[in-house]
Amino acid sequence: MNLKSLNKSFLFFIVVVSLTLAQNNMLSGGGNMEVSSAAFKDKGKIPVQYVMPGAGGQKLSVPLTWKNVPPGTKSFALSMVDIHPIAQNWVHWLAINIPLQVTSLEEGASRSRMPAGSKELVSSFGEIGYGGPQPPKGTGDHPYVVTVYALSVDRLDLRADALLPEFKKALEGKVTGSASITGMYGR
Numbered sequence: 001m002n003l004k005s006l007n008k009s010f011l012f013f014i015v016v017v018s019l020t021l022a023q024n025n026m027l028s029g030g031g032n033m034e035v036s037s038a039a040f041k042d043k044g045k046i047p048v049q050y051v052m053p054g055a056g057g058q059k060l061s062v063p064l065t066w067k068n069v070p071p072g073t074k075s076f077a078l079s080m081v082d083i084h085p086i087a088q089n090w091v092h093w094l095a096i097n098i099p100l101q102v103t104s105l106e107e108g109a110s111r112s113r114m115p116a117g118s119k120e121l122v123s124s125f126g127e128i129g130y131g132g133p134q135p136p137k138g139t140g141d142h143p144y145v146v147t148v149y150a151l152s153v154d155r156l157d158l159r160a161d162a163l164l165p166e167f168k169k170a171l172e173g174k175v176t177g178s179a180s181i182t183g184m185y186g187r
Helices: 003-027 164-171
Strands: 034-036 064-067 075-082 090-099 142-151 175-185
Touching: 034 142, 034 175, 064 142, 075 164, 090 164
Parallel strands: none
Antiparallel strands: 034 064, 075 090, 075 142, 142 175
16 A cells, blocks of 8 residues: 555544544533523623612523533433622522433523423522522622532432532432533612
8 A cells, every 4th residue: 555545544444433423422512511591691790680689689580592412311400509708509490300301491480481301409498499699789790600510410319408519419429410500680
C-alpha cells in the first residue's frame, strides 16, 4: 500500500467515524443539555407575575423547557434556589420524578398542572411546590438558579418535606446531565 492509498483509507475511516458520531449525537439529543424559559433569559430579570404576592406578584411557577437530554436518562428532577449570601440557598422549588417524555413545564404548572407521576417537595416557605422570589428589600438583585437534572433512575424516593441536602444526596450517582438558567430579581 502506498502513501496515497493509505491517506485515502485514513480519510475514509475519519469520515465514517465522524458520520457515526454525528448520528449517535443526534439520536441521543446531542450536545450539552440546555434549559431555557420563555419568561426570562439567562441572567435576565424574572417578571413580576412569577414573584410572591408579598413582592407584588402572582406566584406563578416559571415556564421551563429543556433539550439535548443525555442517553441513559429515565426521569428528571428540578430545583430553584436563591444563592444570594443573604438568602443562604433559600429553596423556591424542588420537584422529582418528572417523566422522561416531559421536556417542558408550562407557566403556573406547580401545584395544579405538573406531569403525572411527578412529585413536588416543600420549599423554604414551608409549602409544597413553587414559591416565587421575595428577597428582602434593599439587598440588591438575587440570583435564582433553576437547574434541571437528567437522572438514570425512574424515581427518587423522597418525602415531600425533604430539604435541599436530602434532595442533593438523593441525586448522587444518578445524574446523567444537568442544565441551569439563572433569573435575577431584587426590590
